[in-house]
Amino acid sequence: MSTIHDVARLAGVSIGTVSRVLSGNPATSPESRERVREAALQLGYTPNARAQSLRLARTGVIGLSISDVRNPFFADAAHGAEQEALAAGRVTMLANADEDSAIEARYLRAFRAQRVDGVLMSPQGGSAEGARSLVEAGIPVVLLNRTLDGVDAPVVTFDVRQGIEQAIMHLRDRGHRRIGLIAGPVSVSTGRARVSAFESIRDELGLDPAPELVQLADGRRGGGADAAERLLDLSPAPTAVLSSNALMSSGAFEAIRGRGAAVELVSFDDQDWMRLVDPPLSVIEQDAAHMGAVAMRLLLELIDGGSPRSVTLPTRLIPRG
Amino acid sequence: MSTIHDVARLAGVSIGTVSRVLSGNPATSPESRERVREAALQLGYTPNARAQSLRLARTGVIGLSISDVRNPFFADAAHGAEQEALAAGRVTMLANADEDSAIEARYLRAFRAQRVDGVLMSPQGGSAEGARSLVEAGIPVVLLNRTLDGVDAPVVTFDVRQGIEQAIMHLRDRGHRRIGLIAGPVSVSTGRARVSAFESIRDELGLDPAPELVQLADGRRGGGADAAERLLDLSPAPTAVLSSNALMSSGAFEAIRGRGAAVELVSFDDQDWMRLVDPPLSVIEQDAAHMGAVAMRLLLELIDGGSPRSVTLPTRLIPRG
DNA sequence: GGCGCACGTGGAAACGTTTCCGAGCGGGGA
DNA sequence: TCCCCGCTCGGAAACGTTTCCACGTGCGCC
Numbered sequence: 255m256s257t258i259h260d261v262a263r264l265a266g267v268s269i270g271t272v273s274r275v276l277s278g279n280p281a282t283s284p285e286s287r288e289r290v291r292e293a294a295l296q297l298g299y300t301p302n303a304r305a306q307s308l309r310l311a312r313t314g315v316i317g318l319s320i321s322d323v324r325n326p327f328f329a330d331a332a333h334g335a336e337q338e339a340l341a342a343g344r345v346t347m348l349a350n351a352d353e354d355s356a357i358e359a360r361y362l363r364a365f366r367a368q369r370v371d372g373v374l375m376s377p378q379g380g381s382a383e384g385a386r387s388l389v390e391a392g393i394p395v396v397l398l399n400r401t402l403d404g405v406d407a408p409v410v411t412f413d414v415r416q417g418i419e420q421a422i423m424h425l426r427d428r429g430h431r432r433i434g435l436i437a438g439p440v441s442v443s444t445g446r447a448r449v450s451a452f453e454s455i456r457d458e459l460g461l462d463p464a465p466e467l468v469q470l471a472d473g474r475r476g477g478g479a480d481a482a483e484r485l486l487d488l489s490p491a492p493t494a495v496l497s498s499n500a501l502m503s504s505g506a507f508e509a510i511r512g513r514g515a516a517v518e519l520v521s522f523d524d525q526d527w528m529r530l531v532d533p534p535l536s537v538i539e540q541d542a543a544h545m546g547a548v549a550m551r552l553l554l555e556l557i558d559g560g561s562p563r564s565v566t567l568p569t570r571l572i573p574r575g
Numbered sequence: 576m577s578t579i580h581d582v583a584r585l586a587g588v589s590i591g592t593v594s595r596v597l598s599g600n601p602a603t604s605p606e607s608r609e610r611v612r613e614a615a616l617q618l619g620y621t622p623n624a625r626a627q628s629l630r631l632a633r634t635g636v637i638g639l640s641i642s643d644v645r646n647p648f649f650a651d652a653a654h655g656a657e658q659e660a661l662a663a664g665r666v667t668m669l670a671n672a673d674e675d676s677a678i679e680a681r682y683l684r685a686f687r688a689q690r691v692d693g694v695l696m697s698p699q700g701g702s703a704e705g706a707r708s709l710v711e712a713g714i715p716v717v718l719l720n721r722t723l724d725g726v727d728a729p730v731v732t733f734d735v736r737q738g739i740e741q742a743i744m745h746l747r748d749r750g751h752r753r754i755g756l757i758a759g760p761v762s763v764s765t766g767r768a769r770v771s772a773f774e775s776i777r778d779e780l781g782l783d784p785a786p787e788l789v790q791l792a793d794g795r796r797g798g799g800a801d802a803a804e805r806l807l808d809l810s811p812a813p814t815a816v817l818s819s820n821a822l823m824s825s826g827a828f829e830a831i832r833g834r835g836a837a838v839e840l841v842s843f844d845d846q847d848w849m850r851l852v853d854p855p856l857s858v859i860e861q862d863a864a865h866m867g868a869v870a871m872r873l874l875l876e877l878i879d880g881g882s883p884r885s886v887t888l889p890t891r892l893i894p895r896g
Numbered sequence: 897g898g899c900g901c902a903c904g905t906g907g908a909a910a911c912g913t914t915t916c917c918g919a920g921c922g923g924g925g926a
Numbered sequence: 927t928c929c930c931c932g933c934t935c936g937g938a939a940a941c942g943t944t945t946c947c948a949c950g951t952g953c954g955c956c
Binding site: 255298300301302303304305307308313315323324326329330332333336337340345346347348349350352357360361363364366367368369387390391392475504507508511525526527529530531532 | 626651713848
């Protein structure tokens with residue numbers, strides 16, 4: 255790989271001049287510009303970004319740590335964030351924490367070692383240590399979708415209460431009185447928030463308050479199926495079930511259909527298949543890509559010295575079936 | 576952010592000693608080790624990976640460019656590759672090309688500027704320029720799922736012919752004689768390969784060779800729906816349709832159901848929803864995560880000075896409905 | 897016709913590491 | 927007692943950039 259010295263030698267100028275030409279510094283003669291451009295092209299020269307960022311303070315790279323690339327919700331969020339960064343001339347480095355805080359910690363250490371300009375992350379449950387140490391090291395951080403106790407960083411979340419309320423009122427209007435909840439892991443803030451919003455709205459509306467109607471699951475497909483089985487085992491079983499994410503909904507749907515049970519399922523997050531199955535699922539739509547884009551914009555502001563601010567996004571009920 | 580100089584000052588030793596202690600060089604006294612460790616901990620010191628990689632040749636970072644994070648096939652592949660890299664002590668930097676060769680080019684330039692140790696990529700159609708320039712710059716490259724004309728890099732692909740053959744024979748055994756194909760874009764090698772494999776196997780088995788039974792699409796959901804509509808408009812319409820990827824299958828499924836048509840749909844790539852819809856879809860399963868892992872192993876070998884080799888993976892038909 | 901000024905350039909420092917080289921110091925063997 | 931060796935360490939060079947500083951050149955102006 256050729257360096258700036260090679261270019262300088264070939265162009266017959268000093269490395270300072272090469273640097274000036276290539277970085278668009280006006281203090282260069284047309285002849286130098288021509289010769290340097292020519293030489294750089296001929297050698298296929300690409301400046302070493304690591305050396306650049308050593309000299310400059312910035313790296314132009316933004317770390318993006320998400321919970322699970324295979325979860326479409328997070329994949330969409332990552333995509334939205336990435337597009338926004340790209341538009342601002344930055345490059346993102348995506349890390350997949352795989353819902354595992356040990357892997358997350360590893361990537362966050364790498365981000366820190368790489369001296370990324372900022373980090374956008376949807377934190378894992380387990381430990382807030384990784385995020386906290388980033389914040390303490392002075393690296394701009396914005397949290398995605400989940401909050402973290404004791405970490406002083408802006409967050410972009412959806413209005414959980416609004417979403418749950420929309421869903422429960424929809425089900426109540428359709429005559430349901432006994433509604434089950436398949437909740438995500440309480441180790442993440444969204445999991446906890448959804449449980450408490452569910453309980454409080456259910457009680458406000460005077461629906462069946464039996465505690466066994468709230469079943470905790472791990473957020474994965476299998477966990478959703480198991481939780482659905484447990485709900486169906488109750489007597490009487492709930493006539494409607496609200497599921498906290500798309501993966502669990504898929505498991506729950508299969509369990510319910512396997513039993514031939516007549517239970518109405520409502521899911522968080524809209525996905526194509528929810529329209530394709532019979533009956534189609536009503537959903538609480540959360541625009542993940544938008545969330546990612548908003549969060550990235552916040553992070554870019556923060557990096558450019560702006561003040562931290564958090565945003566709560568609305569959800570939208572899409573009634574079906 | 577503290578540097579090695581800060582640690583050295585606090586520990587009362589030279590930076591050379593700090594470096595030796597922290598990199599596990601045995602030429603250090605127990606007292607130095609103790610003092611340095613203590614100081615590093617106290618300062619929350621993280622070595623600057625960019626400075627390290629400037630001095631060393633390696634960066635420990637592997638670039639991973641995939642076509643579309645939102646496509647579960649590629650998300651799985653990325654996940655498999657990432658796990659493999661993680662196990663080998665490397666960190667991956669994921670770039671989402673979004674099926675756009677301009678974005679891809681941008682990320683590949685960034686990879687090159689960052690001097691990543693190697694690049695694993697599922698190339699876009701359009702231009703092979705990006706991949707070629709990496710190879711010419713001497714950066715180890717392995718291609719994922721798609722080949723690229725004129726680029727001398729190992730590839731990991733699935734056995735297209737085998738997959739198509741399994742699907743067509745399955746359909747023939749179920750009595751179908753007029754089978755449609757929704758093909759991916761011919762700008763990518765898999766798109767082209769599937770069309771020619773389809774045509775040759777169809778002819779070998781003596782099935783209806785009408786050229787209008789092969790419909791090209793863009794690989795996206797909407798394109799799949801449109802192609803399905805065109806197939807259904809034929810008279811006679813095909814009684815079975817093979818779709819080249821999961822996104823297009825979802826569009827095609829909806830179109831077929833919307834028409835109330837009695838057409839058997841078989842899809843490449845297995846996804847959860849294909850089991851949930853009615854009727855469930857038979858699929859040609861391609862283990863994307865495994866592909867990613869295999870490709871990463873090949874890349875790691877290449878980085879460590881091994882010789883390049885390509886791998887073709889088998890597909891598996893899962894008959895349903 | 898000198899003086900100063902703008903402009904272009906080369907040289908060198910600095911960014912934060914790793915590693916080589918040489919030096920100091922102590923101990924053991926002749 | 928002296929020498930040599932091994933252990934530990936500090937100093938400095940090098941990696942590839944950017945940018946500051948100073949210097950030379952040519953021009954316009956008094």
